[in-house]
Amino acid sequence: MRRERQVELLARVADAGPRLTGLFGETSLVQPADAYTDPARFAREQQVLFRDGPTYLGLSAECAEPGAFISARLGGVPVVVVRQGDGSLSGFVNACRHRGAPLFEGDRGTIGARVACGYHAWTYERDGRLAARPMSEGAFDDVALNCDLHRVAVAERYGIVFVRAGGTAPIDIDDLLGGAEDDLGAFGLDGYAHIESRTNTWNMNWKLLLDTFTESYHIRWLHKDSIAPAFNSDCTIFEAFGRNFTSIGLRKDVFDELGKAPEDQSLIPYGTIQYFLVPSGLVVHQLDHVETWRLEPVDVRTTRAVTSMFAPEPPATDKAVGYWRKNLDLLLQVVSSEDFPLMERIQQNLDSGALPEVVYGRIEPPLVYFHQAVDKLLAAAP
Numbered sequence: 207m208r209r210e211r212q213v214e215l216l217a218r219v220a221d222a223g224p225r226l227t228g229l230f231g232e233t234s235l236v237q238p239a240d241a242y243t244d245p246a247r248f249a250r251e252q253q254v255l256f257r258d259g260p261t262y263l264g265l266s267a268e269c270a271e272p273g274a275f276i277s278a279r280l281g282g283v284p285v286v287v288v289r290q291g292d293g294s295l296s297g298f299v300n301a302c303r304h305r306g307a308p309l310f311e312g313d314r315g316t317i318g319a320r321v322a323c324g325y326h327a328w329t330y331e332r333d334g335r336l337a338a339r340p341m342s343e344g345a346f347d348d349v350a351l352n353c354d355l356h357r358v359a360v361a362e363r364y365g366i367v368f369v370r371a372g373g374t375a376p377i378d379i380d381d382l383l384g385g386a387e388d389d390l391g392a393f394g395l396d397g398y399a400h401i402e403s404r405t406n407t408w409n410m411n412w413k414l415l416l417d418t419f420t421e422s423y424h425i426r427w428l429h430k431d432s433i434a435p436a437f438n439s440d441c442t443i444f445e446a447f448g449r450n451f452t453s454i455g456l457r458k459d460v461f462d463e464l465g466k467a468p469e470d471q472s473l474i475p476y477g478t479i480q481y482f483l484v485p486s487g488l489v490v491h492q493l494d495h496v497e498t499w500r501l502e503p504v505d506v507r508t509t510r511a512v513t514s515m516f517a518p519e520p521p522a523t524d525k526a527v528g529y530w531r532k533n534l535d536l537l538l539q540v541v542s543s544e545d546f547p548l549m550e551r552i553q554q555n556l557d558s559g560a561l562p563e564v565v566y567g568r569i570e571p572p573l574v575y576f577h578q579a580v581d582k583l584l585a586a587a588p
């Protein structure tokens with residue numbers, strides 16, 4: 207993040223007052239609870255947001271070398287993105303053209319020059335062209351159909367990869383980022399190294415999972431025994447960019463920085479800088495690393511989440527790898543012992559139908575914006 211940006215954001219904190227009330231949003235929002243529970247709404251979200259897209263898939267560092275791939279199920283569609291020999295990315299429907307078996311196994315991995323289907327060994331080039339149908343001489347001669355893999359749109363910039371699971375209409379990343387490219391570009395994400403990813407499935411609506419990270423209001427109480435001593439719980443810095451938004455959580459000692467001359471000020475050591483890439487991504491810049499979340503809604507109350515850790519450079523020793531893994535352990539430990547179990551219970555309460563609505567306050571501006579942005583996207587879609 208450019209120095210002037212950091213100084214500008216710190217000035218906003220200084221102007222916000224000791225309880226950060228100046229960071230509050232303009233309005234609160236009362237949201238019907240069925241936004242989290244209605245299967246018809248969920249089906250529409252899957253189609254409009256996750257299938258028609260575009261959606262965040264991952265960081266370039268997850269598929270840096272030729273043959274490296276990331277796969278996911280977005281809007282129900284199995285997609286895979288593969289790094290080509292020339293450094294570009296190609297996106298496909300991850301299904302064999304013979305009878306539909308998945309081709310690329312796992313959330314990520316690396317193939318050689320070709321990939322073979324595990325069912326009858328139809329074999330494809332990295333670029334999706336059908337290369338061979340072993341042991342089948344004469345068996346498919348009368349099939350006129352082109353059997354190359356079906357393509358999906360993929361776009362990559364600032365070290366971030368987006369796909370459109372539902373088709374090949376091009377993705378304009380700058381248009382999508384709506385101004386955040388300046389910050390994101392300055393982070394140099396394409397230089398990071400992927401350390402590890404872990405996948406967990408949670409019994410909550412995908413929006414509830416993202417809600418967890420939108421506000422700091424809960425820190426004082428829910429995290430009183432873990433992160434509360436170090437983190438401010440009054441408000442976060444919020445900025446919208448298109449459908450996406452930033453929520454910057456602050457450390458308590460950020461106020462020490464405000465006394466310094468602007469040219470000596472830095473926000474980075476005090477901020478958990480979160481970019482919400484609606485609907486599927488969350489990219490979090492911490493002082494010395496980057497964490498990402500990618501969401502795959504399974505059904506209205508089930509969400510698969512892939513959490514990844516990235517280091518600013520490839521770790522040189524096992525000890526360094528251990529250090530980053532421990533960071534990932536810690537992150538997952540706090541959310542899976544404190545945040546997500548509560549969110550799952552909230553989902554159950556909302557599912558009961560006994561609570562017609564929930565309330566997002568002016569103290570939670572990213573939360574308000576997130577739901578307004580999703581509602582707007584759904585309303586605008588044909």
Ligand code: FES
Pocket residue numbers: 302303304305306307323324325326327328
């Ligand atoms: S389904 Fe892939 S080779 Fe038959």
Ligand SMILES: [Fe+2]
Pocket residue numbers: 418424425428429545
């Ligand atoms: Fe939390």
